Amino acid sequence: MPHHFSALDALAGTPVTKAHATGNDFVMLADADGRYSVDADQVAALCDRHLGIGGDGLIRAVPAHRSHDAAAEELLSTAGLSSTDEAPLWFMDYRNGDGSIAEMCGNGVRAFAHFLLAEELIALEEGQELTILTRAGLRTVRKVAEGYAIGMGIWSFIDPELAQNNASDALVMARGLEDPRPALSISMGNPHTVVALPEAETLEALDLTEKPTVDPVPPHGTNVEFVVPGEPLVEDGVGHVRMRVHERGVGETMSCGTGACAAAAAVRVWAAQDGVDTWAVQVPGGDVMVRFIPRQDGAEDVELSGPAELVMSGTLR
Known part of the structure; x- marks a missing residue:
């Protein structure tokens, strides 16, 4: 307990907001001047569900040129991007609940956009788009009737040769399964390993309080x-999938945006349903929509849409 209190001392007086997107919840921190440097212990303390605010992760909203983040600065430099006080490119500084740095979070992007709008750091009308920077690169956010639609970038196989030949590149074991199950590893800018189960009862019986074992595990x-x-799998041209997820550095969460995209992509591979471009993914925290958009180079962009909510705002004691 003293560890948590001491970790938060330096943040006393800092305004924070709690937000969620289909149950994936985040501590939000607005940092327009680039004043805050949040370390792993502080993030873990803030995200602690008993001694802190509680959250699957922390998101610091900061202009890219004031981020003091090596990844953001490198992306700005290599891509020739512009960010100024007058026209900031907002950087989503995302940390997992244990304090570790992560590339991005699809649900977090929706919460991030909603937070920027609520803080009057941006203006965004329905139908308009905003470009933000994440450690996985640029992402576009469009305001839509159901919340926000996020351009998630291209999906790809982590091991293309294994995936294309066998539709499986790993074995996964979890509590509640009698034997390891074949799985497919997919990148959405961050790594995912997707396991198909035969029925809802098996999905519900899983105990994800313990980290599943993956063999081989991706490098990061x-x-x-x-x-x-x-x-049925497809109804009225829309594919349907149910999902539970264990996230790196967090544990089981009620939702995962990039995970929903990876899940839909994997099911399309297994079921040879690549002609179905729109998928409804049901997670414990609600429903999101995943849409695949073909590109001229043969790859596919992915768009994720769904709601985001602000829960509370306050000041750290």
Whole structure:
């Protein structure tokens, strides 16, 4: 307990907001002047559900040129991007609940955009788009009736050769499964390993309080999604999938945006349903929509849409 209190001492007086997107919850910190340098212990203390505010992660909203973040500065430099006080390119400084740095979070992007709007740091009308910077690169956010639609970038196989030949590149074991299950590893800018299960009862019986084992595990670890295809799989041109997820550095969460995209992509590969471009993914925290958009180079962009909510705002004691 003293560890948590001492970690938060330096942040006393800091305004914070709690937000969630389909149950994936975040501590939000506005840092327009680049004043805050939040370390791993402070993030873990803030995200602690008993001794802190509680959250799956922390998101600091900061102009890219004031971020003091090596990844953001490198992306600005190599891509020739512009960010100024007059026209800031907002950087989503995302940390997992244990304080570790992460590339991005699809649900977090929706919460991030909603937070920027509520803080009057941006103006965004329905139908308009905003470009933000994440450690996985630029992402576009469009305001839509159901919340926000996020351009998630291209999906790809982590091991293309294994994935294309066998539709499986790993074995996953979790509490509640009798034997390891074949899985497919997919990149959405961050790593995911997707496991198909035969029925909803098996999905519900999983105990994800313990981290699943993945063999081989991707170089930077992985998020693990367990999915059950809908019955019917496709209805009125829309695919349906149920999902639970264990996230790196967090544990089980009620939702994962990039995970929902990876889950839909994997089910399309397994079911040879690549002609179905729109997928409804049901997670414990609600529903999101995933849309695949073909590119001229043969790859596919992915768009994720769904709601975001602000829960509370306050000041750290």
